[in-house]
Amino acid sequence: MIYPTINDLSKGEYNRYEIALATAKCARMITNEYAHQREEAESAAAAKETDKPVNALIDKEVRDEKAVKIAISRIYAGKYHIVHKDPAEQEKAELEILEGLRRKYDEMYEYPSMSFMKDADEDAAEDEDLDADIDESADEDSEEI
Numbered sequence: 001m002i003y004p005t006i007n008d009l010s011k012g013e014y015n016r017y018e019i020a021l022a023t024a025k026c027a028r029m030i031t032n033e034y035a036h037q038r039e040e041a042e043s044a045a046a047a048k049e050t051d052k053p054v055n056a057l058i059d060k061e062v063r064d065e066k067a068v069k070i071a072i073s074r075i076y077a078g079k080y081h082i083v084h085k086d087p088a089e090q091e092k093a094e095l096e097i098l099e100g101l102r103r104k105y106d107e108m109y110e111y112p113s114m115s116f117m118k119d120a121d122e123d124a125a126e127d128e129d130l131d132a133d134i135d136e137s138a139d140e141d142s143e144e145i
Helices: 007-008 014-048 061-065 069-077 087-108 115-141
Strands: none
Touching: 007 014, 007 069, 014 061, 014 069
């Protein structure tokens, strides 16, 4: 069991869902912190800037502990605070994030012209004509058993 408990973390102010979301967000931040430190350590080691191994250049807490456990301990210690937002403000912020992700996705995957769709439709129409011909001939040549 992880200490502190949910009741210790909530302090009567937050429900379990809010604590779970806050913990997940903090754990994501800690994981990103670890990835950033690891990247810097690997580039320093590759450039021969240090004689230390890569693991020695990464913060021990981030390197050795699980991100969720660190997040829970940091929330309990008061290093991270759960902030309540107005629902309308929260929805607006989420829509802005989604719009930004959509634009980024569209930039990454520029769609080619849709001319290939016309070719596919024509091919499908030809296939249907062939299927109809095959079905008709199958009825004429078939024997009852």
